[in-house]
Amino acid sequence: MSSGRSFYVTTPIFYVNDAPHIGHAYTEVAADMLARWHRQSGDDTWSLTGTDEHGEKILRTATANGTTPQEWADKLVRESWIPLLETIDISNDDFIRTTDERHEKNVQVFLQKLYDDGFIYSGEYSGLYCVGCEEFKPESEVVDGTGEFAGQKVCAIHSKPLERLEEKNYFFRMSDFSQRLLDLYEQNPEFVQPESARNEVIQFVRQGLNDLSISRSSFDWGVKVPWDDSHVVYVWFDALLNYITAVGYGQDDATFASRWPGMHLVGKDILRFHAVIWPAMLMAAGLPVPHRVFGHGWLLVGGEKMSKSKLTGIAPHEITDTFGSDAFRYYFMSAIHFGQDGSFSWEDLSARYQAELANGFGNLASRTLAMITRYYDGVVPAPAEYTEADLKVQRVVAEAVANADAAIEKIALHESLAAIWTVVEELNGYITVQEPWALAKDEANRERLNTVLYTVAEGLRALAVVLSPTIPKATTKLWTALGVEDSLGALTAQPIRSAGVWGQLVPGTTVGALEALFPRIETTDAE
Numbered sequence: 001m002s003s004g005r006s007f008y009v010t011t012p013i014f015y016v017n018d019a020p021h022i023g024h025a026y027t028e029v030a031a032d033m034l035a036r037w038h039r040q041s042g043d044d045t046w047s048l049t050g051t052d053e054h055g056e057k058i059l060r061t062a063t064a065n066g067t068t069p070q071e072w073a074d075k076l077v078r079e080s081w082i083p084l085l086e087t088i089d090i091s092n093d094d095f096i097r098t099t100d101e102r103h104e105k106n107v108q109v110f111l112q113k114l115y116d117d118g119f120i121y122s123g124e125y126s127g128l129y130c131v132g133c134e135e136f137k138p139e140s141e142v143v144d145g146t147g148e149f150a151g152q153k154v155c156a157i158h159s160k161p162l163e164r165l166e167e168k169n170y171f172f173r174m175s176d177f178s179q180r181l182l183d184l185y186e187q188n189p190e191f192v193q194p195e196s197a198r199n200e201v202i203q204f205v206r207q208g209l210n211d212l213s214i215s216r217s218s219f220d221w222g223v224k225v226p227w228d229d230s231h232v233v234y235v236w237f238d239a240l241l242n243y244i245t246a247v248g249y250g251q252d253d254a255t256f257a258s259r260w261p262g263m264h265l266v267g268k269d270i271l272r273f274h275a276v277i278w279p280a281m282l283m284a285a286g287l288p289v290p291h292r293v294f295g296h297g298w299l300l301v302g303g304e305k306m307s308k309s310k311l312t313g314i315a316p317h318e319i320t321d322t323f324g325s326d327a328f329r330y331y332f333m334s335a336i337h338f339g340q341d342g343s344f345s346w347e348d349l350s351a352r353y354q355a356e357l358a359n360g361f362g363n364l365a366s367r368t369l370a371m372i373t374r375y376y377d378g379v380v381p382a383p384a385e386y387t388e389a390d391l392k393v394q395r396v397v398a399e400a401v402a403n404a405d406a407a408i409e410k411i412a413l414h415e416s417l418a419a420i421w422t423v424v425e426e427l428n429g430y431i432t433v434q435e436p437w438a439l440a441k442d443e444a445n446r447e448r449l450n451t452v453l454y455t456v457a458e459g460l461r462a463l464a465v466v467l468s469p470t471i472p473k474a475t476t477k478l479w480t481a482l483g484v485e486d487s488l489g490a491l492t493a494q495p496i497r498s499a500g501v502w503g504q505l506v507p508g509t510t511v512g513a514l515e516a517l518f519p520r521i522e523t524t525d526a527e
């Protein structure tokens with residue numbers, strides 16, 4: 001069922017040289033939760049992820065490993081990045097590689113247009129370059145080295161010496177766009193979010209922008225500058241364009257028009273590229289800027305940032321091997337205020353798994369189905385007259401769905417799950433008060449028991465629908481056990497925004513057995 005809306009979301013593309021860690025997986029899951037939510041709402045949804053494969057660092061690593069950069073990238077994509085998506089159950093619609101022909105060709109189309117329109121000129125450049133960042137570093141991010149690098153200038157992020165580069169470069173006239181960018185931030189406060197990120201970007205642009213060096217000639221692993229093949233395109237300029245080359249820019253105008261503009265989820269460390277350079281590039285090309293750039297916070301492990309440079313290194317599979325992909329997804333989306341930094345710890349993960357997923361949701365599902373099986377031979381009873389307690393459950397469900405959807409609109413993923421969790425709590429409280437096991441002892445209470453068990457089962461139906469973007473595996477199992485496939489259709493076809501409309505579960509439906517959705521985990525104290 002189409003809603004008439006369209007939704008296009010991107011993650012940053014992975015730099016192939018990195019090893020996948022939970023920071024990468026965090027962004028992926030957030031984008032996936034949004035994509036699944038919109039897809040299930042009938043919005044024409046497209047989710048994109050991929051890999052960033054050019055640049056000097058890749059070339060150096062490949063050479064050091066005795067291989068070509070293309071072979072090196074192929075290997076990492078095959079062995080690390082595609083498997084990561086499987087590990088955390090990502091439902092992306094496309095995967096772009098910056099070495100794809102559709103990308104390289106249309107980076108050149110884009111660049112040529114900017115050149116023809118006078119936004120690119122050639123000049124001499126001299127600056128301190130960090131190969132780790134693939135960026136000329138502004139003075140504010142250059143610090144004095146210590147230890148083995150004492151006496152040298154080093155990158156504030158990488159703590160490694162910077163290289164003084166002097167070469168002929170092509171420059172993009174980014175300084176022309178300072179005022180237009182400030183107008184954009186002013187007129188469209190949603191463009192950069194959250195608010196803290198927005199303020200930082202505005203501060204940065206207010207200081208005035210320099211033109212951007214967009215080519216390199218000292219190595220050749222990149223997209224060739226179309227009018228001068230002794231230069232390759234600066235890796236960031238190349239990489240940002242993936243968001244449009246993946247949806248038809250330069251070669252399929254109809255698709256491009258239907259998808260673009262989209263929204264970008266990025267870590268706050270690369271916000272500036274997405275909220276300053278990228279919209280300036282698009283403005284120069286006469287293209288619409290993204291709807292929104294959302295910069296989420298960092299994951300802290302033991303107080304330290306998980307990042308591409310200082311690997312505090314937890315691989316996603318270390319978590320999913322024990323807890324499963326659903327728990328990974330639920331934990332990171334619910335435990336961290338999306339947009340702010342958040343701490344990861346094994347203790348917290350383990351505690352929330354047990355309290356919220358196993359005891360809160362999993363147990364609710366299994367005991368409800370067990371009672372329907374025991375008291376009604378597995379056939380969902382028809383409700384009799386609703387009492388105030390039952391009507392309250394219905395109101396909680398309706399409000400939770402509406403609030404969860406509103407939270408998704410503002411990318412408050414944690415808030416969305418908190419809204420949904422009010423239903424888990426309401427249903428568990430309801431069962432405790434209504435005591436269906438006590439009602440079942442006396443035939444005179446049969447009608448009341450019908451209503452109570454129908455109410456809980458229907459609440460579970462709604463929960464399965466609204467939780468499916470976050471915990472797709474567990475909710476699919478629940479959906480099957482609820483036996484609703486025939487009457488209601490596939491779980492992923494359930495329109496999410498009307499999940500709170502009461503009474504969709506058809507009495508007479510036969511439920512089946514449900515294996516433990518979140519089985520008990522034997523943990524060792526060693527962790």
Ligand SMILES: [Zn+2]
Nearest residue numbers: 130133155158
């Ligand atoms: Zn650096």
